[in-house]
Amino acid sequence: MKTLKSIFALLTLTCFINCSTSKQATVLENDYKLETVEYNVQDSSIEDLLYTHKDKTKFKKGQSIKTSTFIKERERIVKLIRxxxxxxxxxxxxxxxxxxxxxxxxxxxxxxxxxx
Structure with missing residues (x-):
C-alpha cells in the first residue's frame, strides 16, 4: 500500500509539473503497461453512462503510464457527465x-x- 501511495503521489506531482507541456512524460522509471480500467462511481446511472462510453476512453490496453492520458481521460469523463x-x-x-x-x-x- 505504501508503494501504491508513493506512485500515486509521484503521478500527481508529475501531473502538476507537466500539465502545461505537450511532452509525453512516462511517470515511472520502469515501463508499466496498462492491463485494465474500471470505474468506481457513487451513482449507478453515471456508472452506466461511463461503461456505455468506455470504448471512447483515452486509456488503451498495453499503453504506458503517462500524465497526459490521465488529463485527457478526466476531461472526457467531465464532459460526458456534464x-x-x-x-x-x-x-x-x-x-x-x-x-x-x-x-x-x-x-x-x-x-x-x-x-x-
Missing amino acids: SNTNSDFSADNVSFVIDTTLSNNKFSVTAVVKLF
Whole structure:
C-alpha cells in the first residue's frame, strides 16, 4: 500500500509539473503497461453512462503510464457527465487509483467519480 501511495503521489506531482507541456512524460522509471480500467462511481446511472462510453476512453490496453492520458481521460469523463446528467459537475470530483501490484510491469486504473 505504501508503494501504491508513493506512485500515486509521484503521478500527481508529475501531473502538476507537466500539465502545461505537450511532452509525453512516462511517470515511472520502469515501463508499466496498462492491463485494465474500471470505474468506481457513487451513482449507478453515471456508472452506466461511463461503461456505455468506455470504448471512447483515452486509456488503451498495453499503453504506458503517462500524465497526459490521465488529463485527457478526466476531461472526457467531465464532459460526458456534464452533457448527460449534471452540467455543474467539477473535474475535482474525478480521481484515479493506480495499482501496480498485478504482475511484473503491469498496472490497472480505477477512475473514481464522486458526487458532492
